[in-house]
Amino acid sequence: MSSLVVSIALFCIGLYAVLTRKEVIAILVGVEVMIAGALLVLVMLGSHAANGASIHAVALLILVLAATEAAVGLGLLVAAARRLSTTCVDEMTEVRG
Amino acid sequence: MALVDRIGEGLERLGGGVILTSVDALVDWSRGQSLWAFPMGTACCAMELIAASFSKFDFDRLGTFPRPDPRHTDVMILAGTITEKMKPAVRRLYDQMPEPKWVVAMGNCTVSGGIFYYDTYSVVRGADQFLPVDVYISGCPPRPEALQDGVLQLRELVRMRSLAPGKRYERELALPRPEDASYSNEDPNPPSAGLEGGDAS
Amino acid sequence: MSALLTGAAWGLAAASLIAVAALIGVWWERKVAGRIQMRFGPQEAGPAGLLQTLSDTLKLMLKEDITPTAADVPVFRAMPFLVFVPVASALVVIPYASGWAPFNIATGAVFFLAVPGLSVLGILLAGWASQNTYASIGGVRAAAQMISYELPRTLSVLSLCLLAGSLSTGTIRAEWRWWWVPLTAVGFLVYFISSIAEVNRGPFDLAEAESELVAGYFTDYSGIRWAIFMMAEYGGVVAASLFGAATFLGGGLGLSGVPGALLFVALTALIATAMIWAKWTFPRMRADQLMTFAWKVLTPMALVQLLAVGIALAARVVLS
């Protein structure tokens, strides 16, 4: 029960960071915290399962996905910061490439 | 000064003589054995300074080797003419070195201005105008052996300026200067009074 | 849980091992460097200068500990430890005897490769927290270099795991056979080179290239905190040499008992000496050459090694 509270709290704090932060980098970090919380929920609930190895493998694949997301996201951030010379999402209003 | 020096004074007041002198000997030995040099080569004496570290002369035998970073070094070796323009940079690098620190003035230009003493507006007349110099090495330029001897002299000096306050004494080193009264080259930032031993004039 | 506590105790032992190894290693490096440059090296402190490092260490401990005014103070002060602790923890998964490591977990090889990688963070943040341009550039360079060379290093160790059929370092050493040496010779070369790059030593020391960056990421560290950085560097050398001798060379080439243990120590010292040799012989590389070397030379070499090991294993199954 307490483990569930901790992991869901992690997810929600990450969500709050994503919704309130204005800088792209802080939003990406918030997403990472959310992913960590969600992964923790999966692993904590899955640690009771009979086929723990499947949970292990699925968690590993989620880890890979999250790492890919972070790499692409940060690449886009740096490219956007170069082109628009801002890192604030509210100022990125130009639609044209 | 470093924290240890204050510990030393405290212990002396408590009367911890034996412990203090043993620790003192160890600290002096370690400081004297590893005088890492900050090579402040500003002119031609730097060639001899560089040669002192290399194959033929091997400064490393004495535990001294050059580090490019003032934060990691103990002794600044001033090699070469110091111009007025260079003076603030030298002073700044000296200030960046951590205590305890020493200065070796190598070559006539650094000691007194050398051949640039007269008829030059741009040369500092001796490094001791703005730095507390501990060892003076004459020569134009001095040979690497002279520099190594200077570092050995400095090692003796380190032993003198040790932890225990009773063992501390000032060197009697007041070289007569020909022009003390006539020429005024007032330094805006004189070396602080706490750094004893260097103020020759 | 008791395994965790035992692991912590061994970690402490590892830290002391690094301290002793650094005391001897620095002296040895200065002696070897002296001989390479036709000098003598330290001579005056103790017999053959043996006490030189001791006096250096004492002096560094008693030096002023400067924290720059502009620095991010808590981060600046903590970073030497964040660099040292992961490096020291690598020592607890090294198989010192056949089938035995102090912290013998099933994923020891991954632990050995993953946890020291954390010191990248410490180096990067040490450079940043100094608020010094040279230090920041040094930190970024070191981090880019370390994460690039992690790849060939991991791949080269992977071929050993494939041969042993296990990720446990103890099992790798227990399963070791003499024919692994010729088979994984290329892998060992890749491992050796990328280990030098991992600990930022010459010829890959452009993170602290003194001719351009003063001293790289530890430019603003003085006294004992700088000494901890240097200890971490030597700890990395020791860990890499021990691991290389214990797994690639089977720790004493498969001999058991006292001769094996002696040979193990000798092989470790040999690898460490070769690292020192490389540092004092090769000129420093340029940043782009460094990256090109990692991605276009070492990584393909490690992949070819992995392929060769796979083919050899398959051939063995087919033949038997």
Added chain:
Amino acid sequence: MSALIFWLLAICAGIGALAVVMSHDVMRLALGLGLVLLSTAGFFVLLGFGFLALAEVFVYAGGVLVLVLFAIMLVHRGEPGQPSLEVTHDPLILVGCVGVFALLLAVLRPVALQLQTSSGGSVDALGSVLLGDLLLPFELSGLLLLAALVAVVSVMGGDRR
């Protein structure tokens, strides 16, 4: 003992997550993320998934976090002193997040059980699952990584043509 370590890790994760929400300093933000990731790895060890914990340290703390720091240094370079971030707090969003928290807790509560170390954490079992039942996702994730690599290179190096 296990409970003590659990709460220690929970406190570390909480501090890190709060740093992500509250910090004005970009570096503190990244350090907070590092704390969260390391304590997540600690939770994985506690639950018996040793390899997952090492993968988290390897991929996240050693890789993604360094990427985050790189991005910070590239984006905020040239600004004098410490770059500072704007922090805005919105009570409505706070209420919404608490609502999401309550909802998730209510939904997942029936399946929540006592903390226990999994029996399926061995590397052998993981290997046979990854190359057995989950072979297709495993290979696809390799493809995804390659695609991401190409994407990042083309995005970052785009302006040099």
